Amino acid sequence: xxxxxxxxxERDAPDRASMRRATSAEVAHLAGVSRSAVSRTxxxxxxxxxxxxxxxxxxxxxxxxRPNQLARSLIMNRSLIVAVAISYLDNHYYPQVLERLSAWLxxxxxxxxxxxxxxxxxxDPVLEELLRYRVDGVILASSAQSLRLAQECVKAHVPxxxxxxxxxxxxxxxxxxxxxxxxxxxxxxxxxxxxRRIGYIAGIAGESTSDDREAGIAQTLSxxxxxxxxxxxxxxxIPEALSAFETLRAGDDxxxxxxxxxxxxxxxxxxxxxxxxxxxxxxxxxxxxxxxxEIGASPGFDxxxxxxxxxxxxxxxxxxxxxxxxxxxxxxxxxxVDGDLVVxxxxxxxxxxxxxxxxxxxxxxxxx
Amino acid sequence: xxxxxxxxxERDAPDRASMRRATSAEVAHLAGVSRSAVSRTxxxxxxxxxxxxxxxxxxxxxxxxRPNQLARSLIMNRSLIVAVAISYLDNHYYPQVLERLSAWLxxxxxxxxxxxxxxxxxxDPVLEELLRYRVDGVILASSAQSLRLAQECVKAHVPxxxxxxxxxxxxxxxxxxxxxxxxxxxxxxxxxxxxRRIGYIAGIAGESTSDDREAGIAQTLSxxxxxxxxxxxxxxxIPEALSAFETLRAGDDxxxxxxxxxxxxxxxxxxxxxxxxxxxxxxxxxxxxxxxxEIGASPGFDxxxxxxxxxxxxxxxxxxxxxxxxxxxxxxxxxxVDGDLVVxxxxxxxxxxxxxxxxxxxxxxxxx
Numbered sequence: 001x002x003x004x005x006x007x008x009x010e011r012d013a014p015d016r017a018s019m020r021r022a023t024s025a026e027v028a029h030l031a032g033v034s035r036s037a038v039s040r041t042x043x044x045x046x047x048x049x050x051x052x053x054x055x056x057x058x059x060x061x062x063x064x065x066r067p068n069q070l071a072r073s074l075i076m077n078r079s080l081i082v083a084v085a086i087s088y089l090d091n092h093y094y095p096q097v098l099e100r101l102s103a104w105l106x107x108x109x110x111x112x113x114x115x116x117x118x119x120x121x122x123x124d125p126v127l128e129e130l131l132r133y134r135v136d137g138v139i140l141a142s143s144a145q146s147l148r149l150a151q152e153c154v155k156a157h158v159p160x161x162x163x164x165x166x167x168x169x170x171x172x173x174x175x176x177x178x179x180x181x182x183x184x185x186x187x188x189x190x191x192x193x194x195x196r197r198i199g200y201i202a203g204i205a206g207e208s209t210s211d212d213r214e215a216g217i218a219q220t221l222s223x224x225x226x227x228x229x230x231x232x233x234x235x236x237x238i239p240e241a242l243s244a245f246e247t248l249r250a251g252d253d254x255x256x257x258x259x260x261x262x263x264x265x266x267x268x269x270x271x272x273x274x275x276x277x278x279x280x281x282x283x284x285x286x287x288x289x290x291x292x293x294e295i296g297a298s299p300g301f302d303x304x305x306x307x308x309x310x311x312x313x314x315x316x317x318x319x320x321x322x323x324x325x326x327x328x329x330x331x332x333x334x335x336x337v338d339g340d341l342v343v344x345x346x347x348x349x350x351x352x353x354x355x356x357x358x359x360x361x362x363x364x365x366x367x368x
Numbered sequence: 369x370x371x372x373x374x375x376x377x378e379r380d381a382p383d384r385a386s387m388r389r390a391t392s393a394e395v396a397h398l399a400g401v402s403r404s405a406v407s408r409t410x411x412x413x414x415x416x417x418x419x420x421x422x423x424x425x426x427x428x429x430x431x432x433x434r435p436n437q438l439a440r441s442l443i444m445n446r447s448l449i450v451a452v453a454i455s456y457l458d459n460h461y462y463p464q465v466l467e468r469l470s471a472w473l474x475x476x477x478x479x480x481x482x483x484x485x486x487x488x489x490x491x492d493p494v495l496e497e498l499l500r501y502r503v504d505g506v507i508l509a510s511s512a513q514s515l516r517l518a519q520e521c522v523k524a525h526v527p528x529x530x531x532x533x534x535x536x537x538x539x540x541x542x543x544x545x546x547x548x549x550x551x552x553x554x555x556x557x558x559x560x561x562x563x564r565r566i567g568y569i570a571g572i573a574g575e576s577t578s579d580d581r582e583a584g585i586a587q588t589l590s591x592x593x594x595x596x597x598x599x600x601x602x603x604x605x606i607p608e609a610l611s612a613f614e615t616l617r618a619g620d621d622x623x624x625x626x627x628x629x630x631x632x633x634x635x636x637x638x639x640x641x642x643x644x645x646x647x648x649x650x651x652x653x654x655x656x657x658x659x660x661x662e663i664g665a666s667p668g669f670d671x672x673x674x675x676x677x678x679x680x681x682x683x684x685x686x687x688x689x690x691x692x693x694x695x696x697x698x699x700x701x702x703x704x705v706d707g708d709l710v711v712x713x714x715x716x717x718x719x720x721x722x723x724x725x726x727x728x729x730x731x732x733x734x735x736x
Contacts, residue, residue, distance in 0.1 A: 064524065081481070081501075089463035090662065099457050102484040111501065113449070114482045116470040133449075133479065156432065271668035294458065300639030300668055 022063035031059035082321065083135040085115040085149065091236065091264035092293040096310060097141060097163065104318040110136070127152050137321045139163055147172065159324035159332070163317055164308075166208045166334060173324065173332030175317045177339045179209050179290075182306045183216020183259075185341050186288050188366040189304075190257045191224055192350030195286060198226075199248040199255030201234040201241055201265055210236075210261040213290060217259060230255050234265045241265035242272055256285055257347065263289035263296050263305055270301060270346055286347035292339070302345040312337050341365075390431035399427035450689065451503040453483040453517065459604065459632035460661040464678060465509060465531065472686040478504070495520050505689045507531055515540065527692035527700070531685055532676075534576045534702060541692065541700030543685045545707045547577050547658075550674045551584020551627075553709050554656050556734040557672075558625045559592055560718035563654060566594075567616040567623030569602040569609055569633055578604075578629040581658060585627060598623050602633045609633035610640055624653055625715065631657035631664050631673055638669060638714055654715035660707075670713040680705050709733075 028035045033052055040048040041056040048056075059065070082105055089095050098114075105112055113135060127149055130138060138153050140146040141163040150172045153160035162174040190198055200217055203210030217229050232248050234241030241260065248255055260266035266289025273279040273287060281287050282304075289296065292307025316335040324332045343354055343362040353364045396403045401420055408416040409424040416424075427433070450473055457463050470480055481503060495517055498506060506521050508514040509531040518540045521528035530542040558566055568585055571578030585597050600616050602609030609628065616623055628634035634657025641647040641655060649655050650672075657664065660675025684703040692700045711722055711730040721732045 084482075089457075089467050092460065092463075095457035095460075095463045098482070099484050099486075102482060103486065106483075111497070112482045114452075114466070114470060114480045115474075116467050118467075118471065129479070267668075268666065271666050275667040275670075295663075298636065298639050299643040300635075302643075 022060075022065040024065070027056060027059045027063055027065045030063060031055040079134050079136050080110050081113050081133065081135045082110050082137045082139060083113045083115060083130045083133070084139045084141065085117055085130070085146075086141045087117050089116065091262065091291075092295055093263065093291040093308075093310075094141065096294065097314065100310060100314040101139070101318065104314050108318060108322055131156050131158060136325045137161070139317065139321065140165075154330045157330055159321060159328075159330050161317055161321050161324075161332060163313070164209055171334070173320055173334060175313050175320065175335045175337065176209065177306075177308045177313070178336050179212035180216040180219075182290060182339055183213035184220045185216075185364075185366055186213075186259055186290075186306050187217045187220035189341055189350060189353075189364055190259075190286060190288070190347065191220070191226070192353060192366070193286065193348040194350075195257040195348065196226055197230075197253060197255045197257065199230040199232070199258045201244045201248070201258060201260045201269065202231055203234065203236045203261035203265075205233065213259075213261055229259075234261065236262060236264065238265065238268040241268055245269045245272065258285065258287050260287065260289045263291040263293045263303060265289070266303055266305065266346075267293075267296060267301055270303060281346040282348055288347050292342060297344070304344045304347040305342050306339055307342045308339045309337055390428075390433040392433070395424060395427045395431055395433045398431060399423040447502050447504050448478050449481050449501065449503045450478050450505045450507060451481045451483060451498045451501070452507045452509065453485055453498070453514075454509045455485050457484065459630065459659075460663055461631065461659045461676075461678075462509065464662065465682065468678060468682040469507070469686065472682050476686060476690055499524050499526060504693045505529070507685065507689065508533075522698045525698055527689060527696075527698055529685055529689050529692075529700060531681070532577055539702070541688055541702060543681050543688065543703045543705065544577065545674075545676045545681070546704050547580035548584040548587075550658060550707055551581035552588045553584075553732075553734055554581075554627055554658075554674050555585045555588035557709055557718060557721075557732055558627070558654060558656070558715065559588070559594070560721060560734075561625075561654065561716040562718075563625040563716065564594055565598075565621060565623045565625070567598040567600070567626045569612045569616070569626060569628045569637065570599055571602065571604045571629035571633075573601065581627075581629055597627075602629065604630060604632065606633065606636040609636055613637045613640065626653065626655050628655065628657045631659040631661045631671060633657070634671055634673065634714075635661075635664060635669055638671060649714040650716055656715050660710060665712070672712045672715040673710050674707055675710045676707045677705055 024035050024038045028038045033055055037048060037052050038056050041053050084101065086094055102112055113133060115130065135158070137159040139161055140150055146162050146165050147167045147170060150160045150162055151170060160172065162172055164176055166174040166176045187198065198217065198221065200214055202214055221229060230248055230251060232244035234244040245258065248258060258269060260269055266287055270281055270287050273281055273285055279285045289303055289305040292305050295301065296303035296305055316337060320332050320335060324330065340363040343349060343364050353366065355363050355365060357363055392403055392406045396406045401423055405416060405420050406424050409421050452469065454462055473480055481501060483498065503526070505527040507529055508518055514530050514533050515535050515538060518528045518530055519538060522540070528540065530540055532544055534542040534544045555566065566585065566589065568582055570582055582599070589597060598616055598619060600612035602612040613626065616626060626637060628637055634655055638649055638655050641649055641653055647653045657671055657673040660673050663669065664671035664673055684705060688700050688703060692698065708731040711717060711732050721734065723731050723733060725731055
């Protein structure tokens with residue numbers, strides 16, 4: 001049932017005539033200054049005397065004048081808008097990224113035009129639209145199709161950066177954690193805790209983040225002369241992660257430690273292990289994720305995870321994109337950032353190597 | 369450590385001259401049609417013959433022409449952008465709303481300019497910016513300051529709708545669930561399950577959603593001749609929700625059923641009850657939330673909750689705003705939508721009243 005309550009009578013209908021917007025000429029007239037002075041007052045960094053500025057602002061307030069950002073964008077050839085394309089928000093890592101990115105861009109005078117692509121395979125309509133809005137730059141996060149979309153942006157001469165996925169060969173500017181190292185550290189941790197049978201619930205094949213983490217696992221096991229890891233694909237979604245977990249457990253000599261390609265899958269696996277299978281994570285089985293989502297720290301999860309340094313990554317992302325926008329170039333950097341293995345209760349703890357940080361987190365570092 | 373990998377040498381620097389954008393005149397010339405035909409081809413709903421459209425699109429592709437949305441916006445006096453202001457994304461309900469709203473707006477030809485306000489008390493810079501971009505409409509969600517911001521938008525003749533919070537007196541258009549009824553149904557449920565000592569962890573005082581839910585609780589207890597509920601404020605954030613839970617438990621004759629003003633707080637309370645206090649939710653204590661966030665359904669939570677019909681609410685929100693935009697009016701509807709009490713394991717179950725839905729959910733309806 002939908003109930004609609006109309007309130008027309010409760011409020012005065014606004015007078016149509018009053019809806020006409022004041023022009024800068026009217027502001028200039030009332031303030032007794034030139035139109036150029038009005039324009040300069042509303043341009044960041046433009047020179048205008050304090051007295052003129054005060055007169056203009058008073059007149060603008062009186063007339064409810066607001067400079068038209070769209071018109072100004074056309075004149076400056078800047079929209080001050082960055083498009084952010086993201087596949088899903090159900091992985092809690094991405095809302096955290098959006099929050100911080102929004103704050104960073106806002107501090108730089110930019111706004112975020114948000115595209116949630118729902119994992120669509122056909123990006124062309126999104127791309128077309130994104131380019132039509134003449135956004136100054138594009139950020140692509142968590143999208144299986146990021147690379148192709150990024151290449152289209154470069155062809156269209158729009159600065160673009162990829163977040164949390166990279167393609168070294170195509171040299172698209174990007175910000176990622178050192179995922180090879182992350183996979184290696186997580187594996188060293190499990191080996192130090194006595195695990196020898198390690199399983200990996202992979203993300204989407206061909207996506208650098210999951211592939212690099214897996215390569216780090218494989219290299220580390222091989223370096224220790226241990227048998228290779230078992231694997232099953234969870235494709236970053238919960239139903240497939242849970243059936244991957246079943247597949248791993250159904251095999252011969254099933255793994256007693258399961259590394260998930262991200263926290264989103266690890267949290268689901270952890271819950272099923274505890275509630276449905278009656279296992280005690282950290283004792284009967286070790287479960288580790290990657291990302292460091294906030295909810296993983298809550299007492300019901302207490303998830304051991306390789307945390308990505310989200311603030312550092314967002315800073316590198318914003319700063320990298322701004323450099324490209326300022327130089328009107330599509331050539332940028334591929335930034336790789338270090339993370340930390342955050343020790344909690346979902347995986348068995350090694351005897352040593354723990355370091356207590358100022359922020360209260362306990363992290364683990366392999367002997368080097 | 370931040371490692372920067374430059375890849376300048378790996379890619380050809382784009383030729384500056386090639387960055388000049390093709391004009392509609394050039395497209396018209398190549399296609400052998402008028403400029404007006406080019407314009408009509410790129411205008412939704414404008415009349416143009418299939419053959420002309422094909423010629424224009426071929427020429428546009430060849431020249432990499434894209435209509436300038438900003439310029440078109442100025443001409444049409446439409447930006448095709450809706451601003452969405454939201455306080456936080458850590459309450460998982462809001463990423464779910466954003467995903468669905470993004471899909472809805474995209475289907476209507478609109479894009480979402482996202483403002484995350486981080487609960488700022490001073491909205492003036494956000495408001496100024498939002499109005500400068502000449503957005504066609506504004507959606508305000510989950511913000512303690514929504515009402516004031518909404519009133520400023522109305523003053524500036526910008527269509528605005530509030531989501532999940534309402535102010536009947538000010539007659540700002542809004543979409544909310546019937547929160548008074550929601551509070552009542554949840555209380556009837558607990559009474560039917562045998563509870564008599566009910567506690568409420570409230571949201572932010574003065575915010576309609578939490579206040580209405582609480583009024584529903586109070587009225588229902590009074591109607592049954594039961595003692596009033598205990599209350600403590602959790603203000604929609606986890607640390608305060610947990611200390612509110614402590615406050616409720618520390619009192620004389622503590623409640624054996626705790627209603628939280630949203631799932632975000634209920635999930636935290638549920639975890640602390642189970643893991644830290646060793647209570648068995650659904651047996652030793654009943655915990656209920658409001659909203660119906662997806663993670664509440666996972667086996668580690670199994671949260672009984674009054675679910676808001678998110679698809680219906682987003683549909684009402686989008687459609688309501690479009691009606692205002694189309695009529696260039698700030699007068700709209702206050703829409704109130706019904707929800708459902710979703711039965712799971714975190715609260716004791718009454719003997720009867722359960723209905724199994726087609727989508728597999730078990731819901732509870734009070735006898736009427």
